[in-house]
Amino acid sequence: DTEVTQTPKHLVMGMTNKKSLKCEQHMGHRAMYWYKQKAKKPPELMFVYSYEKLSINESVPSRFSPECPNSSLLNLHLHALQPEDSALYLCASSQTSRQGEPQHFGDGTRLSIL
Amino acid sequence: KNQVEQSPQSLIILEGKNCTLQCNYTVSPFSNLRWYKQDTGRGPVSLTIMTFSENTKSNGRYTATLDADTKQSSLHITASQLSDSASYICVVTSWGFKTIFGAGTRLFVKA
Numbered sequence: 001d002t003e004v005t006q007t008p009k010h011l012v013m014g015m016t017n018k019k020s021l022k023c024e025q026h027m028g029h030r031a032m033y034w035y036k037q038k039a040k041k042p043p044e045l046m047f048v049y050s051y052e053k054l055s056i057n058e059s060v061p062s063r064f065s066p067e068c069p070n071s072s073l074l075n076l077h078l079h080a081l082q083p084e085d086s087a088l089y090l091c092a093s094s095q096t097s098r099q100g101e102p103q104h105f106g107d108g109t110r111l112s113i114l
Numbered sequence: 115k116n117q118v119e120q121s122p123q124s125l126i127i128l129e130g131k132n133c134t135l136q137c138n139y140t141v142s143p144f145s146n147l148r149w150y151k152q153d154t155g156r157g158p159v160s161l162t163i164m165t166f167s168e169n170t171k172s173n174g175r176y177t178a179t180l181d182a183d184t185k186q187s188s189l190h191i192t193a194s195q196l197s198d199s200a201s202y203i204c205v206v207t208s209w210g211f212k213t214i215f216g217a218g219t220r221l222f223v224k225a
Contacts, residue, residue, distance in 0.1 A: 042215030105157030
């Protein structure tokens, strides 16, 4: 079991649906990340939150909307997604946003857009 | 251009054998290099982290080396086990959150 918990594990949604991915950690980490990973490709960074504030948005389309309600939770709200958005969405956390700290990954949510 | 290249793309070895995976990078400035193991359908798990001044770091049967001059790293797996079958990803961090992932090496360990 990982220390970063992501729900749901699988999600199938239509292009007009609104859904949310959730990520939770109780390690006291203050930096949290969203990554997108396509099959047989490395993860691509989407967003970084540091002390509950959005630090990095890697030019992600607005149909992806992150939210960090508190230091333990990170959400990714999805709306009007496209088929090419089908991927594994990984959440990660680290102690702080300092360089050199290990990131702890969850097992991801596998998202399929119909 | 900041890049991380890994070789080989895939590798098949027999259980009990050793293997070495390679990672070359052109990331600058350099902060640290990490090796992750990713099992199919799971998130990546950190194996080692090395900074500029570290040449080698071990984690059980995994030993990573770093040559910051030539910008090369390797991950050596000793006495491979079936559970070592996974993708191994080299990740180089520059300033702040600038993190470049390699494409990974898919390792298959056969009985």
